[in-house]
Amino acid sequence: MGSRQVASEREQVSHIARRLGMGANPDLIAEAPDVGAAMQLALTLADEAPGPDVRMPPTWDAAYENGYATVQKVGLWWMQQMVESRSPIRERLTWFWHDHFAISEEKVDAGWVLWNHLSILRKHSTGNFADLLREIARDSGFLWYLDGHFNTKDNNNENFGRELLELHTLGIGNYTQDDVVAAARACTGWAINYPHPDTGIFESNDVAGWAPYFNSENHDEQVKNFLGQRGNWTLDDIVEICLDQPATAQRVVAKLYRELIGLEPAEDLIVSLASSFSGEWGWEIMPLVTTIVGQPAFVSPESQRAKVRSPLEKAVSLFQAFPDHASLTQWPDYWWTLADIGYYPFGPPNPAGYGRQRQLLGPNMLIRTFELLWPMQEPDPTWTVEDVLPRLGLFELSSASSDLLSSAPTAAELVALAFASPEFAAV
């Protein structure tokens, strides 16, 4: 293995499209004459498309009737945005925040709650991290997934507090079990306005159905000692104290660096970026993003294809590559196809988010790349490598891969093999 060569300009443009968006959008690649233009297109913040038609059901029965259909509707709408959005970076960051603040439809099986949660992620995805954290910490879906609504002064449930510290802010090693207990006590009293399963009447008249609300009777009013600070803390206080800790900014910055560059960041760079992020940038996400992608490492040969492509990213690229042959709207079951393969929106395996790198190279997930082709109609028999590869954002292949694809006996096999090639398996 020699030193890595600098990729061609087309390949670099493709790298930018697939890293900053959820797919290697061939239209973006074609539109961008050079790396600078590609960067600009990928970082564009266009207006949001209208959301799906999702209404909070008024009763438990209505919820039971259409809960899962709504989950699927929201999931598909989200995937549609990944395919069609003119703001690739919003899709990349929305997914990144979903991975960070992971919740699963297997527990939160109510589409309107997921839609509300997704709206928060999208609204702040390119905005302000502190605002995102503050709003997510009081979101029904997030509380529901982490049992935050079961946490009362008489029955402390540590799940929400522990994961908030371990996964969403400080990271393990930066707090003690006593801090977890203090955080849990401070976060007591939150509930979700569910309708009663028998009467259908919502528990509270003061807030909308399914919305989170605070019940002071269940809140622990005693003094808590959290990270060395004593006070009658509440959930909001815990969030603010966590934001004050350098560990929170450092953790988020390092994670975003890995997401965008695919390499391990240097310690001093993280400390300096984190200090700007929580300091002069006031938690604004886009200055952090542009600074990270402005690092020479982002366009370095080492960063090219350093990440394993997820089944979801493959799927998004498929719809972008062959819009006349594959349409997501005609395949509502596609969401379940991805669920079955084990990588889909609102389907993280646990609160720590989705698998990555080697975990996505398991044989089962790898061979079922072919199943992702289900929604595609038969490729045009006249297609050649010149037609197919650029559509998939593939501009540089090993000579072995090149030979293999050139000698594919049919256009159909060419498409399938390119889609399942080692080059396409990485971003």
Add this chain to the structure above:
Amino acid sequence: MTTETPFGPPAPPPSNRSSRLRVSRRTFLSGVGAALALSACSNGSGEPEAGSFDAASSTSTTGRSPVGGAGTEASEPPPTSIAEEPLEALSVPLDQRTLVVVELGGGNDILNTVVPHSDGRYFDLRPDLAITDSIDLDGEIGLHPELPILAELWAAGNVALVEGVGIEKPSLSHFDSMRRWHDGTDSPNDTGWLGRYLDATTGFDDLLTGLTVGVKPTPAMAGTESYVINVATARGLAAELPDWLTDRNRLIDSWSRFAPADMQAADMNLVERAISKTAAADTVLTDNLAPLLASMEADGTMQSDVKSTTGQLRLAAELIVSGLAPRVIYVHGMTDLDTHSNQRGTHGAMMYELNAGLGYFRDALAAAGMSDRAVIMTTSEFGRRPAEAGNGTDHGTASSQLLIGGLIEGGRYGEPHNLKKLDANGNLGHSVDFRSVYATMLDRWLEVDSGEILGKNYATLRVFA
């Protein structure tokens, strides 16, 4: 790793593996209760669907064997013992043995799995969640009422219960604890304990030495010189192709020929190797799983049922009886035992799935005369806190592990949990390092030097007859 492995000649390629049966010295299945168990397991529709842990649906299904009754008589527990010197060889040849690790992910509540029903403190700590109708094993402990088949296996002397298993300085974090259970080392490691076992034994030469049953390979099997095949369905690795791809064999053959030849990035080598190894394992697995696929189609079991612990254990059993006989199968990733809330229903449903899976497993191996060939070992990242919190329990520390198999000397090992002596967080202490159980399996069942694999020598347990 040592140059002289106890493996002798390298394992034959998968297609040449012997599927001849061998008469068992002991049976995995006690005669008593077998028919009951069969009737309990053949009704796939009685299983709760994954993700719907409604208490009512998980505790009121029909077609199950009655709780208690047959098979609850306790066997004489052997004294707790730590092996001091090599023991005589086991009666099953090494190349016919399989270790089946069943990961009860999320932190299984051990106190409601193996219930200390003679200890009043248990009921004091759990006024609402205590199990009051456990299946008594020995007058002191009992099993969750949804585990009648496990009780039968216990009565047959095929279950070693290792009590008080834990990790040093537990962090109470899922991810830190899981990482430690997967790695088997004190500090973080890119490889898992079974990955290092595979590296040290067959490596890339035999892809089917270690298999994961689950949608992703377990980190416990991550190695540097080996690649883990994982299967999630009874179709093995046979992807269902769109209908415009008509020549499956030709396609997979072409796919397998993507070669690492002149790629520059190390990660790409990994991708290419994964592709070629996957393609190579594809047909072998599909052939071996064909009978399972047929029987599932015959009894109307849905493919999605393979995602339950029941289905996963059924799949694991088929991998053994079909003659593939992998050394290690890791059942990974389908349980969610993180019962902070609604514990009674959720935990009960999971115990029901585990029990039904044990039934399939036991019966399939018994029918093939292979009851002595497998040892099931349960793991979980931690036990749950003894005191209940609302309708659930919080993260805890020590747990117990089950070792189940025809050659296992049934009984209790380690030290019973002491509910009198809880730590500052209200959690249990441990008496057995989890690596002692790993070392026991590595040294005795897989016949490798556990010290090499685990980086340290741990006392082993005398759990084999």
